[in-house]
Amino acid sequence: MGLFSSKNEGLVAIDISSTGIKLVELSAVRSGYELKSMAVVTLPRDAIVENTVIDSMAVSQALLDVIEEAKPATRRAAIAVSGNAVIIKSVMMPISTEFELESEIEFEADQHVPYDIEDVYLDFQILGADVDDPSQMEVVLAACKREVVDDYQLVLSEAGLETKCVDCAVFALENAAEVCGLVENDEAEEAFEGEGDYAIALVNIGANLINVNILKNGQMAFVRDQFYGGQNLTEEIQKEHNLSYQAAEAMKKESFSDVSSEALERFYVGLTSELVRSLDFYAANHSESPVQHLYITGGCALVPNIAEELEQRLGIAAKVVNPFHHIKVNQKKFDQAYLDQIGPMMMVPVGLALRSFDT
């Protein structure tokens, strides 16, 4: 599912976010996928604020830099949108075919999307028939403000990139999770055989946003983008140590052991309460199938011991996921130690790059 896409001969994922641009290109190989090209460049602060390109010169330059570094084989790009620009709703509709739904979806979306329907890009996915009422089916609707997509498309075109696919970060997260074997595995199989449920939460914690996707029996049961992330920790460090933003970022990334436990504690209290909100929301509709695993990705997955902390605070088994441990990597071309280090941060762009192989 994507907000729009055209049938493709290869795509390069360009994940533009508040702190930087990440590029990932994959190829299909016998064992699954192989990393073809990859690069990350940082953006100056405030170049992009809440999905709006403020400093288009800086963003264009960063795009040129990321292309120069990675040298992808294609200029056909897949991009991700998230946050306030995106509305994702699960709705019940009478059973119909995908073809029939095409013509009804605008009318349906109009009732759920708080923007003028002319101003959004729309897509949908049929999840399946309702268990309680077989005449109804569950449909996931995704809408994104056109101005946000058009804005990105413009800067991309200035850097010689053609936007061929727009996806929601939460869906990219799910596609990457499948490739990492988090969705269909022995544990899921076991639960299924025992007629139990298997629920996992994918939690991608970036600088400003947490993309949450809770899957029950392999199907999307709850998605949300929450406003919280690594920036909150940086701000706590700034306050506690009386540092500039840059110095606090550097302390966080380069000398984490110097970070005061008070700053860290406040960050975790905030993070936990955000995650509890999503988990509670999910539990309200699925109390019989609690989340069994929490899979952590995003830049904050690089915070030392975050999985242990969240496991303890939430009482749910938690693990950091590195997508590069589940795809083939040519050791001659890429620095494995670097991929081991930053991999968890690349989950969304990896998922986005998988859109190349949609049929």
Ligand SMILES: Nc1ncnc2c1ncn2[C@@H]1O[C@H](COP(=O)(O)OP(=O)(O)OP(=O)(O)O)[C@@H](O)[C@H]1O
């Ligand atoms: N080694 C590290 N240790 C701790 N935090 C880190 C490390 N590396 C990156 N981060 C933090 O991760 C965050 C960036 O993560 P990520 O790249 O996933 O976010 P983003 O996609 O740019 O942001 P968003 O999606 O929220 O707009 C920043 O807050 C950064 O400080």
Ligand SMILES: [Mg+2]
């Ligand atoms: Mg992000």
